[in-house]
Amino acid sequence: MARVLINIPREIRAGETIAIRTLIQHAMESGYRPGADGNVVPRDILRRFTARFDDEVVFAAEFSPAIAANPFLSFTMNVVAGGTLTLRWEGDNGFDQTETRRITVA
Amino acid sequence: MTTPRRLLLVAAPALLLAPAIAHATPDAMAAALREFTGGAEVRRGRVAMDISPLVENGNTVPLSVIVDSPMTEDDHVRAIAIFNERNPQPHVITAHYSARSGQALLATHIRLATSQNLLAVAALSGGTFWSDSAQVVVTLAACLEG
Numbered sequence A: 001m002a003r004v005l006i007n008i009p010r011e012i013r014a015g016e017t018i019a020i021r022t023l024i025q026h027a028m029e030s031g032y033r034p035g036a037d038g039n040v041v042p043r044d045i046l047r048r049f050t051a052r053f054d055d056e057v058v059f060a061a062e063f064s065p066a067i068a069a070n071p072f073l074s075f076t077m078n079v080v081a082g083g084t085l086t087l088r089w090e091g092d093n094g095f096d097q098t099e100t101r102r103i104t105v106a
Numbered sequence B: 001m002t003t004p005r006r007l008l009l010v011a012a013p014a015l016l017l018a019p020a021i022a023h024a025t026p027d028a029m030a031a032a033l034r035e036f037t038g039g040a041e042v043r044r045g046r047v048a049m050d051i052s053p054l055v056e057n058g059n060t061v062p063l064s065v066i067v068d069s070p071m072t073e074d075d076h077v078r079a080i081a082i083f084n085e086r087n088p089q090p091h092v093i094t095a096h097y098s099a100r101s102g103q104a105l106l107a108t109h110i111r112l113a114t115s116q117n118l119l120a121v122a123a124l125s126g127g128t129f130w131s132d133s134a135q136v137v138v139t140l141a142a143c144l145e146g
Helices: B004-018 B027-035
Strands: A004-007 A017-023 A046-053 A056-063 A074-079 A083-091 A096-103 B042-043 B045-050 B054-057 B061-067 B077-084 B091-097 B105-109 B115-125 B127-139
Touching: A004 A096, A004 B127, A017 A046, A017 A083, A017 B105, A046 A074, A056 A074, B027 B077, B027 B115, B045 B115, B045 B127, B061 B077, B061 B115, B061 B127
Parallel strands: B042 B127, B054 B127
Antiparallel strands: A004 A017, A017 A074, A046 A056, A046 A083, A056 B091, A074 B105, A083 A096, B045 B061, B061 B105, B077 B091, B077 B115, B115 B127
16 A cells, blocks of 8 residues: 555635645656666556545546656545545556545534 | 857757657647647636746656636536646646536646646636646756666
8 A cells, every 4th residue: 555645624614615635655657767777667657546525526637657756636625515535546557546534514 | 140150069069969769749749739629729818837937856846727717517627638848748637627626726746858848728618728838947857867
């Protein structure tokens, strides 16, 4: 499991648009870089990120090798009521990681 | 006054250092853009791309894009795509939004192989496309050479 950092505002009021910041540990090997032996290191990147709030997709992104190592993403979401935020990263070589966070409104 | 011969002299070292690695070209970027828009007209405006004009390290370059949109069910941003001219691939990232997103905002860190132009394109729910471009100078390129 890759290490993940997820930043969600601590206090959320109903109807507020919040910014969520995520960072996941991943080398994002571009497939263009020669390794120590002189051969090109095969590509190994994350391809897709999906953020769901109670099974409704609020944000999704497709990555190319031009995304830096340890992909950082920031996006916004309108919170009407509390629910579960599900973040999923999918990538090459069967990479698939899902993180969930409970969101409550004050 | 500089004569053409002097100009050649100035340009010669640059010609010798021309990279052997294949880069995406402005044509490749235009092709990737056509794939995203389906050939529709792209107008300038409504999109604001924020990136440092002088980048010291091309391996991780903070980039943010914000699109002016009310983000309602009738009028929202469907997607934002970032393209570049001279990385090995013209596509950088495509992000998808809905009215639930609240704001059409994208912030990430990207790689830049060399100094080049970047293009951010937003696809609106009404079927129109808007864009913003930025020119970036990179002093240390993203590691293509290892």
